[in-house]
Amino acid sequence: MSQQWFIGESHHKVDTKGRVSIPAAFRKVLAAGDPDFSEGANPQVVVVYGDARRDYLECMTIKAMNKIQRKILKMPPASPQRRALQKMYSTQALVTSVDETGRLVLPAKLRNKIGIDSEAVFAGTGENFQIWSTETYELENGLVTGGDDFDPDLDPSHYLFGDDEDED
Amino acid sequence: MSQQWFIGESHHKVDTKGRVSIPAAFRKVLAAGDPDFSEGANPQVVVVYGDARRDYLECMTIKAMNKIQRKILKMPPASPQRRALQKMYSTQALVTSVDETGRLVLPAKLRNKIGIDSEAVFAGTGENFQIWSTETYELENGLVTGGDDFDPDLDPSHYLFGDDEDED
DNA sequence: TTGATTACCATGAATTCCCATGGCATCCCT
DNA sequence: AGGGATGCCATGGGAATTCATGGTAATCAA
Numbered sequence: 355m356s357q358q359w360f361i362g363e364s365h366h367k368v369d370t371k372g373r374v375s376i377p378a379a380f381r382k383v384l385a386a387g388d389p390d391f392s393e394g395a396n397p398q399v400v401v402v403y404g405d406a407r408r409d410y411l412e413c414m415t416i417k418a419m420n421k422i423q424r425k426i427l428k429m430p431p432a433s434p435q436r437r438a439l440q441k442m443y444s445t446q447a448l449v450t451s452v453d454e455t456g457r458l459v460l461p462a463k464l465r466n467k468i469g470i471d472s473e474a475v476f477a478g479t480g481e482n483f484q485i486w487s488t489e490t491y492e493l494e495n496g497l498v499t500g501g502d503d504f505d506p507d508l509d510p511s512h513y514l515f516g517d518d519e520d521e522d
Numbered sequence: 523m524s525q526q527w528f529i530g531e532s533h534h535k536v537d538t539k540g541r542v543s544i545p546a547a548f549r550k551v552l553a554a555g556d557p558d559f560s561e562g563a564n565p566q567v568v569v570v571y572g573d574a575r576r577d578y579l580e581c582m583t584i585k586a587m588n589k590i591q592r593k594i595l596k597m598p599p600a601s602p603q604r605r606a607l608q609k610m611y612s613t614q615a616l617v618t619s620v621d622e623t624g625r626l627v628l629p630a631k632l633r634n635k636i637g638i639d640s641e642a643v644f645a646g647t648g649e650n651f652q653i654w655s656t657e658t659y660e661l662e663n664g665l666v667t668g669g670d671d672f673d674p675d676l677d678p679s680h681y682l683f684g685d686d687e688d689e690d
Numbered sequence: 691t692t693g694a695t696t697a698c699c700a701t702g703a704a705t706t707c708c709c710a711t712g713g714c715a716t717c718c719c720t
Numbered sequence: 721a722g723g724g725a726t727g728c729c730a731t732g733g734g735a736a737t738t739c740a741t742g743g744t745a746a747t748c749a750a
Contacts, residue, residue: 369733372705438674440647443648448530449529456730457731546740622698
């Protein structure tokens, strides 16, 4: 199995039609996470854009999306939590597919929403990956705000300490 | 199979005859969810308008409708719950079909009910999709009321956390 | 007949498809 | 160890198709 997680960070050109190359490593993960993927075809991707508060696009595999949908279906039908999730993951989202040349098309609406003009940053976050406009990305990366039990100056690996499981 | 859920959000013109284009992605789901659909023909849709409390139209595939009807048939025959459901899903509903050009015709009665004049919003909610008047949609979207353990300012993805299942 | 509904035709814009290129890295052969 | 040759990757442009939307003619019902 090639690769199971979205790992890495890279910059890509966005052309006037909204086409962006997906990092090759990510494409393999997308293919692996698409139940209907067959050799030589184009894997599908889910792009979640969410409401005004989100200034990036969250992307994931079909499998990951199905998992989320199953979770949502288990919640009480009329609860505000369920409705909020449904809106974010069903309404404010987009299912599309990687094209022949490994690209993704971002509709003008989405590009405007997150402020992309001609360049985008892809950032792996393990299960998902994010697409940012270069400017926003550099801004948000500069300031890491500290919360209650979070120290932004501490090396993050410290938070890994504790209850080990150990299967590979 | 192309696409299993109604996902996405889009605006469409409604003309004087009540014709609206259904988003192309939704049409594919409708076709897939219509047992009698044959290549080159027009898929059927179910439109549930309900009573005065509903200010949008709920739309679904034939398969989804059948599932609902089966559930209703399992309920105690004279129960008020069953009768309420029956009224909503059998009486206050409409079965129609997508036309050659991918449009749906909304009778004047329904357009008036939900306050559509010249533009409608289609909002996917996974299993179903909804049709709103643009104005109402933007209004209801603006105010997300917070309940007991619901924080409208929190990113909805927080509610996904917890009890993992982990099959594929 | 007359108003309403359905079928048929038309068109611009947006989107998808298909082909083309330059750069890097790798492989392989001698 | 050179030095092609090969192949994948990121990117570009134009052609072909689909989509959304409008209009007109035919059909239906009362």
